Amino acid sequence: xxxxxxxxxxxxxxxxxxxxxxxxxSIGTKAITTYNPNTHEVTNQWCYNEFVGIAPSPKASxxxxxxxxxxxxxxxxxxxxxxxxxxxxxTLMFSPLFCEQPRNETDKRFDAAKFHWDEAKVKVLLVVRRxxxxxxxxxxxxxxxxKYKDIEYMAKVADHPGAFVVAAGGFGRLHMFLTEQRDDVxxxxxxxxxxxxxxxxxxxxxxxxxxxxxxxRLGKYSDDDSITSLTEFKVQKHTPRYLEPAPRILALxxxxxxxxxxxxxxxxxxxxxxxxxxxxxxTNDPQRFSIEYVNGIVRKxxxxxxxxxxxxxxxxxRASGNRDICVKMTRTNRGQRLGPLHLPVEEEVESQYLxxxxxxxxxxxxxxxxxxxxSNVAYSGLKHAVSSEGIFSENKEKLINGSxxxxxxxxxxxxxxxxxxxxxxxxxxxxxxxxxxxxxxxxSLTNFxxxxxxxxxxxxxxxxxxxxxxxxDFLCALMQPMHDNYDLRQEQMNKSSLLSSKPFLxxxxxxxxxxxxxxxxxLVVSSILDFFTFAVCPxxxxxxxxxxxxxxxxxxxVLIY
Numbered sequence: 216x217x218x219x220x221x222x223x224x225x226x227x228x229x230x231x232x233x234x235x236x237x238x239x240x241s242i243g244t245k246a247i248t249t250y251n252p253n254t255h256e257v258t259n260q261w262c263y264n265e266f267v268g269i270a271p272s273p274k275a276s277x278x279x280x281x282x283x284x285x286x287x288x289x290x291x292x293x294x295x296x297x298x299x300x301x302x303x304x305x306t307l308m309f310s311p312l313f314c315e316q317p318r319n320e321t322d323k324r325f326d327a328a329k330f331h332w333d334e335a336k337v338k339v340l341l342v343v344r345r346x347x348x349x350x351x352x353x354x355x356x357x358x359x360x361x362k363y364k365d366i367e368y369m370a371k372v373a374d375h376p377g378a379f380v381v382a383a384g385g386f387g388r389l390h391m392f393l394t395e396q397r398d399d400v401x402x403x404x405x406x407x408x409x410x411x412x413x414x415x416x417x418x419x420x421x422x423x424x425x426x427x428x429x430x431x432r433l434g435k436y437s438d439d440d441s442i443t444s445l446t447e448f449k450v451q452k453h454t455p456r457y458l459e460p461a462p463r464i465l466a467l468x469x470x471x472x473x474x475x476x477x478x479x480x481x482x483x484x485x486x487x488x489x490x491x492x493x494x495x496x497x498t499n500d501p502q503r504f505s506i507e508y509v510n511g512i513v514r515k516x517x518x519x520x521x522x523x524x525x526x527x528x529x530x531x532x533r534a535s536g537n538r539d540i541c542v543k544m545t546r547t548n549r550g551q552r553l554g555p556l557h558l559p560v561e562e563e564v565e566s567q568y569l570x571x572x573x574x575x576x577x578x579x580x581x582x583x584x585x586x587x588x589x590s591n592v593a594y595s596g597l598k599h600a601v602s603s604e605g606i607f608s609e610n611k612e613k614l615i616n617g618s619x620x621x622x623x624x625x626x627x628x629x630x631x632x633x634x635x636x637x638x639x640x641x642x643x644x645x646x647x648x649x650x651x652x653x654x655x656x657x658x659s660l661t662n663f664x665x666x667x668x669x670x671x672x673x674x675x676x677x678x679x680x681x682x683x684x685x686x687x688d689f690l691c692a693l694m695q696p697m698h699d700n701y702d703l704r705q706e707q708m709n710k711s712s713l714l715s716s717k718p719f720l721x722x723x724x725x726x727x728x729x730x731x732x733x734x735x736x737x738l739v740v741s742s743i744l745d746f747f748t749f750a751v752c753p754x755x756x757x758x759x760x761x762x763x764x765x766x767x768x769x770x771x772x773v774l775i776y
Contacts, residue, residue: 239553240294242305247281252553252567255576263312269303271413279303279413284314300364301555303412307346323403330378330391330428332483333476341392343403345411348381358456361390363408365510366416369401373422380428385510386487387434391425433485441471442482445531448524449477453503453515465516465524467531472506488535492556494525494542496681496738498634507547509557522680523737530741538595538697541642541688542738544635544681551590560591562599566611568592572618572643581625585639588618589646596649596697612652619647619656623666629673634682637674641685648689649697657693658708668719675722680739683726687742690723694749707758714750714763720770728774747771 239250248260265284272278278295323343328336340351347360365383372378378393394400408414431437444466451460464475474483495505502517518524532540553564568588575584600611647653656663674686693709727743730736749755750767
């Protein structure tokens, strides 16, 4: 079963099993599995062909009950978690595989029309399932799912008989449907959400008009500041809705990513920059990329100016205050994360994966430990990086230093390591040095500076833009502190060490020279410019020694002239 479990992991959640034993509750494509969170040993596993069902407990708002077959009888277990709607939703996505289907609870289907973004009325079928209401086209293809846990409210439309709106997505984004069975549809949605997810969907008493819908269609981001483009790129959107990629204008405003229809310039979709989780820069196609959001949604595109576009998104997201975004080669493995993406993991989870880097369990390969660490720790750094008071509290500084040492001692052959694994190592190092202890380790940890220097040089020699960006982004975190209440003296010491070697700086500058001449490598160029901005531009240059400042300026001037 272990092989099926690993291949089938979709999402992991920390939960409490009945009897108050802590367990990791894993939802896979083939089975439900529980683990001991300390040892990661499997404590229970139920294939879906012996899994009867899952339901919210009527006793407490954070409890749910699972029912399994045991011989000719059934057995129940109760868990509690603060993420109950998420766990129930994810599990019920596999309900067609359960060994029993509940009586009188088949999917309810209603003929309807979707009021499209271009104001066209498109015939669809609304299917009320156990965890969502699906929008299905006339060919039977599911266009989208509105998960009950994501629906904020529903409301009837006053000047359109049979019309109602669904507000979903976390910011009041409105979707309008028309059907002769409006009351039946809304009632079915409310009952399915209540009985299966334990989530109560509100229905607004006040009716809205079609004008209200058009004015507020984009929810809280319907204002001019949110929809006024600051930069735009032509892209092709890859979605199951269309047989061929759909042309779009992908734009950035002060606080949103916007998709526009190029022929009408109408806003098709909008999402806040604060909800961007990661940018996926695929290595097998120079034009393909994806945007991952904290709610688990992934949007796929292609663009001729891919790296320039990604660079703009990265700068825009970070400027909006979202420091957790990163660019990487592979999709986030949701099966490695203990909890949803939109919330930081618990302190004990961070500590556990720090320890995994130092003492990797025999059943886990080191690159898997690095991936687990990156999946659970924000790109902006550890959320619990300072030792708490108490006799039995952990020494976080010691843990962080031990993890840094382990990453460098177990890094493997840097010349033959696959690019994605090398990128994961740089991302892990970046997460660690974003903490105060990790930042100080650059000058205090024995041989750390020398080993990092060699690692960076080997990485840059690969001349791979993805690796170069990850590498220099890590160096930027050593130049400019990412943590609060930082020590100016430590910043000065780090800069002095990083800028002490002229050959090293020439190696960092080399990709900049190459890409500027060719007009390529926007991501690499941007990260290198950031690195040298921290060295010579105010106010960052205040902690750069005069001698180092002059040397950097000289190197840059040689590059320019």
